[in-house]
Each structure stands twice: as structure tokens, then as C-alpha cells.
Amino acid sequence: MDGWMNAVRRIESSNVDDRPEGEEISLVVVHSISLPPSQFGSDDITRLFTNTLDPDAHPYFSKVSTLRVSAHFLIRRDGELIQFVSCKRRAWHAGASSWKGRERCNDFSIGIEVEGCDELPFENVQYIRLGKLIESLRACYPIDAVVGHSDISPGRKTDPGPCFDWQHPALHGTSLVYPC
Structure with a gap:
């Protein structure tokens, strides 16, 4: 299994490196992102x-184009699922973070970006895709918790934001569709 x-x-x-030796994946971090x-x-x-964002294409991009960030997965508005980093490796999504007393959440988490923002609702198909992905990850790794970026970086991050519906039915009891 290559992740x-x-x-x-x-x-x-x-924008990836190796996880610390012997570190098990036990956390999924849900983010939201939109550009612009x-x-x-x-x-x-x-x-x-992929470090190819043109800083001149939009005024906001000059602030973020030099960042070296990644996530394991992105779920687009239409439900398309893209994987950027093997789950076996450490993506650079969480930054300064802590969960239940453990620092450096990138070491033991999988990051999932959902295309969205704090001000607008997410699409039903995104919840369906996210629920199936989380269920698949739970079948492959000893996932103890699924949290938002705001939960591991309170005061620094707000995503996935107030419009994200943690109680959406698709996030509970889904079946496997993406075998590892």
C-alpha cells in the first residue's frame, strides 16, 4: 500500500516530506479553501x-504565491476528488497546531481541503464525497478523530467555517468507495 x-x-x-519514523495516522483535518x-x-x-500560482493573476495571489503548502486531498465544488500527497507522507496543511496535547498535527494527520469559504454553504456532493473518503481512510488507518482546522489552530484559523455542516447525513455511516 503506497498511500x-x-x-x-x-x-x-x-510540498511534502516524510512523517516521523513510526508515526501512525490518527487524525483527519478538514479545511476549506478558495482562490481567489x-x-x-x-x-x-x-x-x-504545485508552486505555480502566478502572483500577478489576482491581487490576493501576491500574498500567498510564495507559500509552500499542500494537502493530501481536495474536494472540488462539483465533488471531484484530487489527491496531491500520498497518505504515507506528510503534507504541509496544518501549520502551527495541536490536538489533545500533541503538537505538529501534520506529523499524524491527513489533510482534506474542501473547496469553500466561511461565507457560503458547501455543496451536497462535497459532503457525500467527504463522507466516503473519511470512511475509506478509517478502513486503512487508525483514525481517532475528524476535526476542523479551527479545532487544531484555534484563534489562528476558522476553516472549514460556520457554513460547514458537521451534522450532514453524508458524514455519518457511509460505505467504502476508494480502496487503498
Whole structure:
């Protein structure tokens, strides 16, 4: 098992490194992202994760184009699932973070970006895709918790935001669709 999911689009990010020796994946961190802010449907998120975002393409991009960030997965507004980093490796999604007294959440987590923002509701198909992905990850790794970025970086991050519905039925009791 190489940590890449079958049947998903794969775009490799170079913003990755090895997890600490012997570290088990026990946490899923749900994020939201939109580039430009509150706009959807472009390839700008992919460009950010692959270090090809043009700083002159939008005024906001000059602030973020030099960041070296990634996530394991991105769920687009239409439900498309893209994987950027093998689950076996450490993606750079959480930054300064802590969960239940453990620092450096990137060491033991999988990061899932959901295309969205704090001000607008997410799409039903995104919840369906997220629920199935989480269930698949739980079948492959000893996941203890699924949390928001705001839970591991309180005061620093707000995502996935107030419009994210943690009680959505698709996030509970889904079946496997992406074998490891």
C-alpha cells in the first residue's frame, strides 16, 4: 500500500516530506479553501499546491504565491476528488497546531481541503464525497478523530467555517468507495 487512493485524480505536490519514523495516522483535518477568496472553479488551488500560482493573476495571489503548502486531498465544488500527497507522507496543511496535547498535527494527520469559504454553504456532493473518503481512510488507518482546522489552530484559523455542516447525513455511516 503506497498511500495513494485508487480511482481519484492524482496531481503530485512537491510540498511534502516524510512523517516521523513510526508515526501512525490518527487524525483527519478538514479545511476549506478558495482562490481567489470566495471564488470557485479555477485551477488556482492546484497551482498553489504545485508552486505555480502566478502572483500577478489576482491581487490576493501576491500574498500567498510564495507559500509552500499542500494537502493530501481536495474536494472540488462539483465533488471531484484530487489527491496531491500520498497518505504515507506528510503534507504541509496544518501549520502551527495541536490536538489533545500533541503538537505538529501534520506529523499524524491527513489533510482534506474542501473547496469553500466561511461565507457560503458547501455543496451536497462535497459532503457525500467527504463522507466516503473519511470512511475509506478509517478502513486503512487508525483514525481517532475528524476535526476542523479551527479545532487544531484555534484563534489562528476558522476553516472549514460556520457554513460547514458537521451534522450532514453524508458524514455519518457511509460505505467504502476508494480502496487503498
